[in-house]
Amino acid sequence: MSQLIPPPESAPSRENSIRMVRLLGTVSLMCGVLIVGTNLATRDRIRQNQETIMRDSVAELLPGVKKQVVYSIAAKGELKVMNGIEGEGQRFFAGYDAQGKLAGVVIEAGERGYADVISALYSYSPATQTIIGFKVVDMRETPGLGDRVRSDEGFLANFKQLDARVENGKEVHPIVTVKHGAKKNPWEIDAISGATISSRAVGRMLQKSVENVTPVIQKNLDRIERGQ
Amino acid sequence: MTETKPSVINAENTPFINGLWRQNPVFVMVLGMCPTLAITNSVRNAVSMGLATTFVMAVSYGMISAIRNLIPKQVRIATFIAIIACAVTVVDFLVKAISIPIYLALGAYIPLIVSNCLTLERAEAYACKQPVVKSMLDGLGMGLGFAFALTCLGIVREVLGAGTFLGFHLFGPHFEPLVLFLLPPGGFIALAILLLAFAYRKERQLKKAEAQS
Numbered sequence: 345m346s347q348l349i350p351p352p353e354s355a356p357s358r359e360n361s362i363r364m365v366r367l368l369g370t371v372s373l374m375c376g377v378l379i380v381g382t383n384l385a386t387r388d389r390i391r392q393n394q395e396t397i398m399r400d401s402v403a404e405l406l407p408g409v410k411k412q413v414v415y416s417i418a419a420k421g422e423l424k425v426m427n428g429i430e431g432e433g434q435r436f437f438a439g440y441d442a443q444g445k446l447a448g449v450v451i452e453a454g455e456r457g458y459a460d461v462i463s464a465l466y467s468y469s470p471a472t473q474t475i476i477g478f479k480v481v482d483m484r485e486t487p488g489l490g491d492r493v494r495s496d497e498g499f500l501a502n503f504k505q506l507d508a509r510v511e512n513g514k515e516v517h518p519i520v521t522v523k524h525g526a527k528k529n530p531w532e533i534d535a536i537s538g539a540t541i542s543s544r545a546v547g548r549m550l551q552k553s554v555e556n557v558t559p560v561i562q563k564n565l566d567r568i569e570r571g572q
Numbered sequence: 573m574t575e576t577k578p579s580v581i582n583a584e585n586t587p588f589i590n591g592l593w594r595q596n597p598v599f600v601m602v603l604g605m606c607p608t609l610a611i612t613n614s615v616r617n618a619v620s621m622g623l624a625t626t627f628v629m630a631v632s633y634g635m636i637s638a639i640r641n642l643i644p645k646q647v648r649i650a651t652f653i654a655i656i657a658c659a660v661t662v663v664d665f666l667v668k669a670i671s672i673p674i675y676l677a678l679g680a681y682i683p684l685i686v687s688n689c690l691t692l693e694r695a696e697a698y699a700c701k702q703p704v705v706k707s708m709l710d711g712l713g714m715g716l717g718f719a720f721a722l723t724c725l726g727i728v729r730e731v732l733g734a735g736t737f738l739g740f741h742l743f744g745p746h747f748e749p750l751v752l753f754l755l756p757p758g759g760f761i762a763l764a765i766l767l768l769a770f771a772y773r774k775e776r777q778l779k780k781a782e783a784q785s
Contacts, residue, residue, distance in 0.1 A: 360644065364647045368650060371654050371655065378658055379658060379662065382666065386666065394672065484683075534644050
């Protein structure tokens, strides 16, 4: 039996082992330096691109908006006006038309989908307390299936007048995703057939965000309308 | 015999053309089948994945080839994976810095390149034995060959499965698309048809060469 088992290849000597560790260490160090260097070199450009894409997305979700003010909500529900888009806390963008009238707000939201977190923006009308637009900013959902939450026309039609009313700091009807074709009420989202997990993630994302953010917006509506 | 010898020499001396056509990674070597079947449901996805893979292969093979004489054979695979993963991360940052819309289109596919067996196979079979320029040309040729194959498959699947090309509708409103081609079984069927066409063409060329000799 012992003859059937081939003898182990020449066991690495101490010198050989040190050589392997040294090489792997050097390669890892070089790769690390390259990654950190690329990150540092591209960081500002990526930030600029993200700000541009964010502002363009707000303009897309609130057509006709001439001025944007970025707010952040601190941990205690305090509202702050931000200078750029970088900062702590939950952000939202207030959009104003040419007359300086509040056209709506665009709120950032995120929720874990099938592969990773789905990051999205949605536009909310404080006057009608409805969600009037939705756009996926970043996601890693399955191409051809889950990623249809970004482009499926039927799915995006859910967000033309989605009921997001809040009374006494609580949602009147929590937003919920229902099976494809089973939508009956204005607070329900009709799922995409074959992309149920991603569709449900969008529903959870909006439900949580509406519950946490819109009460603060309604409470500070006068201030937001003045752009302060 | 006199016919085959020069072609082998040519294949060794022209790594770019070799990967692009003679040893096409999908149609000839049948490598990298996971992304080939998973993301070719549209032309845009197929082209994006192909180009990202090309960049990663060219850059990482250059790096692997540059240190090929220093790598002990026991840790070569770990070293290749570290270098390929590094190239993929760099590509991820660069694409994000160049254009966010392109990053959004490619975002889901870029990390998948590390797990593509084609990248590792060529590193092991070619880049760790050849000089830097040849290795980079091989990566470029193989990557573009991969992109070409993915695009062919993407065209068949998108046109038949959605009736569109790059999102533009090709047929009238009465066209009923064969949705099967957008689903995984459609990927297998489309790939089988293309592999068959490739094999048939190769067979005919061989017969022709035999008849001439």
